Amino acid sequence: MTERTHQSSSAAHGDERVHVVLVPGFWLGAWAWDDVVPHLEAAGLVAHPVTLPGMSPQSTATDRASVSRADQVTAVVDLVDGLDGPVVLVGHSGGGPVVQEVVDRDPARIRRVVYVDTGPLVDGAALNPDLPADAAELPLPSWEQLAEQGSSTDGLDDTALATFRERAVPTPAPVAREAVRVSNPARFAVPATAICSSIPSAVLAELANPGPPLHTELGEIADLTYLDVPTGHWPMLSRPRELADAIVASARQG
Numbered sequence: 001m002t003e004r005t006h007q008s009s010s011a012a013h014g015d016e017r018v019h020v021v022l023v024p025g026f027w028l029g030a031w032a033w034d035d036v037v038p039h040l041e042a043a044g045l046v047a048h049p050v051t052l053p054g055m056s057p058q059s060t061a062t063d064r065a066s067v068s069r070a071d072q073v074t075a076v077v078d079l080v081d082g083l084d085g086p087v088v089l090v091g092h093s094g095g096g097p098v099v100q101e102v103v104d105r106d107p108a109r110i111r112r113v114v115y116v117d118t119g120p121l122v123d124g125a126a127l128n129p130d131l132p133a134d135a136a137e138l139p140l141p142s143w144e145q146l147a148e149q150g151s152s153t154d155g156l157d158d159t160a161l162a163t164f165r166e167r168a169v170p171t172p173a174p175v176a177r178e179a180v181r182v183s184n185p186a187r188f189a190v191p192a193t194a195i196c197s198s199i200p201s202a203v204l205a206e207l208a209n210p211g212p213p214l215h216t217e218l219g220e221i222a223d224l225t226y227l228d229v230p231t232g233h234w235p236m237l238s239r240p241r242e243l244a245d246a247i248v249a250s251a252r253q254g
Contacts, residue, residue, distance in 0.1 A: 026176070027171055028168070061170070073105070112250055121215055131173055133177075164237065194224065
């Protein structure tokens with residue numbers, strides 16, 4: 001793990017118990033963090049892996065068609081509201097804009113937000129804006145299609161890929177299609193970490209602006225730390241110990 005820091009603090013927080021809310025990306029549930037959670041707990045953190053609304057294996061296409069971005073954001077807000085103590089939000093891939101919107105709703109409640117191979121989007125941007133209006137869900141594409149979209153499976157062997165596909169749940173289409181809505185300027189004051197796995201931090205730092213191709217607010221964050229965990233797009237599956245170490249380092253920052 002390598003680190004690049006921009007205006008970050010390394011203040012310690014003693015014995016304070018820190019809650020780490022783990023929000024996975026598209027097609028994943030809380031299970032995606034199974035190999036990360038033990039390392040977080042061994043470091044004294046309280047882990048809360050999340051299965052977002054619409055992402056339960058028991059949900060149907062009809063169920064998923066009615067799940068909005070706001071539903072998923074509200075679910076995480078409700079979880080955070082029920083926690084006693086400092087909170088670090090971790091969002092992977094499509095979970096990044098979810099935690100971004102949670103921060104926007106109550107910036108003072110969040111100690112730090114961690115973006116895992118993802119970042120906050122500009123207001124009005126969407127992850128899959130061209131998804132047909134009548135689509136109920138977004139199934140997991142082929143590995144070849146994901147590679148074409150820039151989602152590398154590096155680090156995942158055949159067994160890991162088979163498990164991923166077996167456990168994957170289609171993402172609700174409204175979540176993928178709907179725009180991110182943020183408006184609270186205080187969100188930029190919440191310290192953040194960008195954990196870079198499929199894109200090196202030096203490259204991401206060059207692309208961290210509101211324009212194409214990423215349309216991200218990452219470069220607007222006042223206190224931003226870059227950490228490199230080189231692998232594919234799913235480091236919780238390919239390098240869980242290293243990802244956990246990066247999350248622990250982030251949680252211990254100011």
